[in-house]
Amino acid sequence: MLPELSEIKARRKRYGLTQADLGQKAGVSQSLVAKIESGGIVPSYDNAKRIFDFFESLHEQSRLKAADFMTGKVISVNPGASLKEAVRLMRRHAVSQLPVLDDGRNMGALSEKALLDIVNSAKDVNAAMMQKVSEAMTEAMPTVREDTPFKVISALLESNSGVLVGRKGRAVGIITKADLLNAAIQKKSEAWG
Numbered sequence: 001m002l003p004e005l006s007e008i009k010a011r012r013k014r015y016g017l018t019q020a021d022l023g024q025k026a027g028v029s030q031s032l033v034a035k036i037e038s039g040g041i042v043p044s045y046d047n048a049k050r051i052f053d054f055f056e057s058l059h060e061q062s063r064l065k066a067a068d069f070m071t072g073k074v075i076s077v078n079p080g081a082s083l084k085e086a087v088r089l090m091r092r093h094a095v096s097q098l099p100v101l102d103d104g105r106n107m108g109a110l111s112e113k114a115l116l117d118i119v120n121s122a123k124d125v126n127a128a129m130m131q132k133v134s135e136a137m138t139e140a141m142p143t144v145r146e147d148t149p150f151k152v153i154s155a156l157l158e159s160n161s162g163v164l165v166g167r168k169g170r171a172v173g174i175i176t177k178a179d180l181l182n183a184a185i186q187k188k189s190e191a192w193g
Contacts, residue, residue, distance in 0.1 A: 002045075002052050009037040011055045026054035057184075066153055067146035069183035070165045070173030076101040077110060079134035083118065086110055086133050097161050097176075100137045104170035108137030111161060140164075143171070154180055 012022050012033075019037070023030035028047050035041040036051075043051075075093045077086045079100050086098060090112065100108040114136055122128035142156050143166040156163050157177050165173035 002048055005036055005042070005048065008033070008051055012037075015055070015058055022051065022054070026051045064150040064183060065146065066144055066148040066163075066165045066173070066175060069150075069179050070146075070175045071179055072173050074099060074101070074164070074171050074174045076171070077133050078102060079107050079132065079137065081133050082129065083110075083115060083131050083133060083136055084129040087115060087129070099141055099162070099164055099171065099174065100133055101171055106140045106143050106164055106166070106171060108134070108140050109161065110137050114138055141174075146172070150180075150183065 008022075012019070017025070019033040020030040022028075023033045026033075027050050028043075032041070032043060032047060033051070036043055036048075075089060075095055075098060077089055077098045077100055079102050089098060090096065097109055097111040099106060100110055110133055118128050118131070118136055119125055141160055141162045141164050143164045144153060144156070146165055146167060148165075153163055153175055157175070157180055161176070163175045164171045165175065
């Protein structure tokens with residue numbers, strides 16, 4: 001049994017969505033959402049279910065915490081390692097970035113982009129690859145606690161390539177955009193049955 005149609009507007013506003021946002025994300029038109037909210041139309045069961053299923057997936061996502069979808073094995077590199085060693089790690093584990101950790105503490109990050117910039121500007125690539133990671137690393141990925149909500153992590157990943165999950169000053173997990181997407185898709189598919 002679906003909730004009352006009058007709930008649509010209240011829920012939309014609670015989640016800070018426009019009618020166009022809701023329409024796009026629920027797979028219905030913005031004009032249908034507007035007509036439902038104004039009482040001008042009674043939607044088909046399928047369209048109403050899509051809208052309420054979308055709200056349910058948002059609710060589920062808001063309950064998800066970092067520990068629920070982080071990757072527990074953090075592939076990292078030490079700041080004293082050479083760039084050549086970092087490249088080997090990236091290849092072996094098929095990752096495009098590495099957190100730089102010193103005894104579990106978050107010191108920086110090393111990305112394929114940073115490595116490519118070094119290679120492209122180097123006169124001697126072999127010498128460049130012998131540089132220490134600490135010389136090439138960029139700003140550290142943000143660190144969150146295991147109970148950090150999905151929405152906060154989603155916001156952090158808009159401007160960061162990854163987020164580390166820490167416990168007592170040590171990295172115990174990592175979340176990338178792919179992890180976030182997988183969590184969202186899984187919850188959405190569960191909501192759609």
